[in-house]
Amino acid sequence: MDYPFGEPPESGGVVEIAPDIIWTRMPLPFSLKHINLYMLRDGEGWAVLDTGLSTSMVRDIWTEFRANGLSGLPITKIIVTHYHPDHFGLAGWLHQDTGAPLYMSHGEYFAGRMLSLGAQKDVPETVLSFYRAAGFPDIAIEAMKEHGYANFSKVVSPVPESFHRLREGDSLAVGARHWQIVMGNGHSPEHACLYDAEAKILISGDQLLPRITSNISVYPTEPEANPLQDWLDSLAKLMTLPEDCLVLPAHNEPFYGLRQRADQIARGHLRSLQRLSSSCEEPKSAVESFPFLFKRKLEGFDFILAAGEALAHHHFLVNVGVAERTTSGGVNRFRTIAPFDPATVWPTSDDGNKR
Ligand SMILES: [Zn+2]
Missing domain, CATH: 1.10.10 (Arc Repressor Mutant, subunit A)
Structure with missing residues (x-):
């Protein structure tokens, strides 16, 4: 695989992917360390693609980045690939501050909004019994109770009360580009990727990462789910895009080698299934x-x-x-x-x- 852009930007720094696409990063307090955000030139301003976690540190970096990285130009759209806090965290804060509309899929918007409203202190019994059924020892269940349940809204700013829906196959015009919406499943309910067929650029979010693999999990909200089937189907769908497509992922660096990487990830899961x-x-x-x-x-x-x-x-x-x-x-x-x-x-x- 080929990484054509060299060193990644600092937090809040700027690497130009194209004259109308900026790559920046925001810090994460996990082993992941960073999320990539992409700014898409949109007329007199910039559309934001993913937002970072809602912490005071990331908000400060954003304020600086808007003044310098984006030269103080207005934010025209807030596009979010999926509801996970590192992507969705500051959507509400940016919306509040700029009035820019939020663009998300139906499934992701409502998953995120539901979680932000469903804050409660005690872990529900259905959640505990789900993890007991998975074989958690008592000590792990106790740790879970201790950790509490209201954690989503601690790192996600209040969710805007309305959104613009992204649907599979839609074309979203941003500046001079037309981005086709390609949905993926398995990592989150209805993850939006953006594909510019003319320029062969895919903004892949967490659907395709070059150096790490996305978490594919069954959660207590849907205990009978089969997300790995959804994930493999989504990888197969991405593999119908051209191999010489530039992939802009949410973590690690932009890369070439779309089919090679999708195939590698799928085969990793197949090996796990064999061992299991x-x-x-x-x-x-x-x-x-x-x-x-x-x-x-x-x-x-x-x-x-x-x-x-x-x-x-x-x-x-x-x-x-x-x-x-x-x-x-x-x-x-x-x-x-x-x-x-x-x-x-x-x-x-x-x-x-x-x-
Ligand atoms: Zn994610």
């Missing part, structure tokens, strides 16, 4: 399958993400008829009941390079 199916001769819970899926030591929030991710892989195997779920003592376990052939779910999984 061969390790589940004896039934295993989500937590009991961690050693077959993750090399790193899992603590705190990573433990929760890992459980969601393990369940996503188990549910996929159940849905293709390779595994079955059994429940005893409130814990769900998964057992392999048929051989798993990756080639039936992903065309290049055989020799790595068939396509």
Whole structure:
């Protein structure tokens, strides 16, 4: 894969992708460290693509960036790929300050708005029993109770009360460009990517990242979900775009190698599925399958993400008829009941390079 833009910008700095596209970054207090934001020239001002987490530090960087990076020009649109706080966090704050309209998919807007309104201190019992069913030990459940539940609105500014809807296949005019909306699923409910077919540029959000993989998780809100199937379908869809397309991702650096990377990510999941199916001769819970899926030591929030991710892989195997779920003592376990052939779910999984 090729990274044509060299060193990334500092937080609030500017790298010009094209005369009408600016790449900047905002800091994140996670292992991820940064999110990429893209500014799209829109007439006399700039449209903002993703916004950063709502913390006083990021707000300060934004204020500086608007004055210098954007030369004080107005913000015309706030476009958000999906509702996760690093992308959506400052949409409300920017909207409040500039009056610029918010553009999001229906699924993402309502997921974000619901979470921002649903703040409550105590973790609901359905959430605790979901993680008990995933095999969480009592100590992890206690830690979860301690951590509380009202955390979304701590890092997301109040959500605008109306939005402009982005739909699959829509064309969104920003300045001289026409961006086609390409929806993806699996990482979040209805993730919008923006594709300029004429210039062959894809703003991929979290749907395609060059150096890390997006979290694909089952959550307590939809305990029977099969997000990995959605994710693989979305990767296959992205692979219909041209290979010489410039990809502007939300994390890491802009790159060339769209199909190569989508295929690599899919095959990584296929390998996890293979390891899981061969390790589940004896039934295993989500937590009991961690050693077959993750090399790193899992603590705190990573433990929760890992459980969601393990369940996503188990549910996929159940849905293709390779595994079955059994429940005893409130814990769900998964057992392999048929051989798993990756080639039936992903065309290049055989020799790595068939396509
Ligand atoms: Zn995300």
